[in-house]
Amino acid sequence: xxxxxxxxxxxxxxxxxxxxxxGYNPTAMEIIEVTFGSLTxxxxxxxxxxxxxxxxxxxxxxxxRLDAGEGEAGVRSLVFDREIIESNMENxxxxxxxxxxxxxxxxxxxxxxxxxxxxxxxxxxxxxYDEYVSRDVCYKLPIRANIYLIMTALLRxxxxxxxxxxxxxxxxx
Numbered sequence: 001x002x003x004x005x006x007x008x009x010x011x012x013x014x015x016x017x018x019x020x021x022x023g024y025n026p027t028a029m030e031i032i033e034v035t036f037g038s039l040t041x042x043x044x045x046x047x048x049x050x051x052x053x054x055x056x057x058x059x060x061x062x063x064x065r066l067d068a069g070e071g072e073a074g075v076r077s078l079v080f081d082r083e084i085i086e087s088n089m090e091n092x093x094x095x096x097x098x099x100x101x102x103x104x105x106x107x108x109x110x111x112x113x114x115x116x117x118x119x120x121x122x123x124x125x126x127x128x129y130d131e132y133v134s135r136d137v138c139y140k141l142p143i144r145a146n147i148y149l150i151m152t153a154l155l156r157x158x159x160x161x162x163x164x165x166x167x168x169x170x171x172x173x
Contacts, residue, residue: 008081009143011132014066015074021066023058030058030079031150032066033125037073039066046108055111055121057154078128080147109157117153124150 013035014021020039023030032041038051044062058064060082066075111118124146131139131146 008083009140009147010079011077011129012079013074013076015072017068017070017072019065019067020073021075021077022064024063025058025060025079027060027083028079028081029060030064030077031121031125032056032058032075032077033122035074035076037068037071039068039073039075041066043108048108048110050110051112053113053122055118055125056108057111058108076125076129078125078143078147078150117157120153121150124153 015036032050032055034050034052034054034056036052038049041048041050041056042065043056043058044064048056050056066073109115111121128143128146131142
């Protein structure tokens with residue numbers, strides 16, 4: 001078993017022209033950050049465009065392809081197993097997690113700078129990437145903490161919050 005498998009997360013970066021990455025994560029979710037250029041992303045049955053600085057969540061179980069087209073583009077990505085989140089949810093939170101899985105698969109969102117959770121995603125991704133690259137003592141702990149912060153922001157966005165009416169769904173459990 002590799003260190004990546006034991007830790008339940010990994011990061012990668014890729015760049016180039018044309019198709020720069022394809023993937024399928026049966027039990028993992030992936031946050032992709034476009035680091036430069038622009039991409040056309042095929043995620044499941046949806047096609048969307050993303051530019052430098054944008055973030056996209058790829059839910060588990062969906063095939064995806066990142067295509068830079070005629071230009072050059074780059075991405076970095078944080079891939080993490082759903083088990084990281086599921087194992088730390090209280091029983092009453094599992095309904096929220098289920099709603100998130102359903103909502104995130106039905107509506108793929110590009111998180112741009114003007115999006116309400118963009119800053120949180122940008123901060124956590126940068127911190128995670130810096131920790132991953134440095135591999136300093138206990139580097140996995142802050143990455144896991146950032147995964148929790150990312151997922152909290154995503155869960156609140158996709159599943160609603162008591163004080164915000166513009167969310168997709170709010171279910172008071």
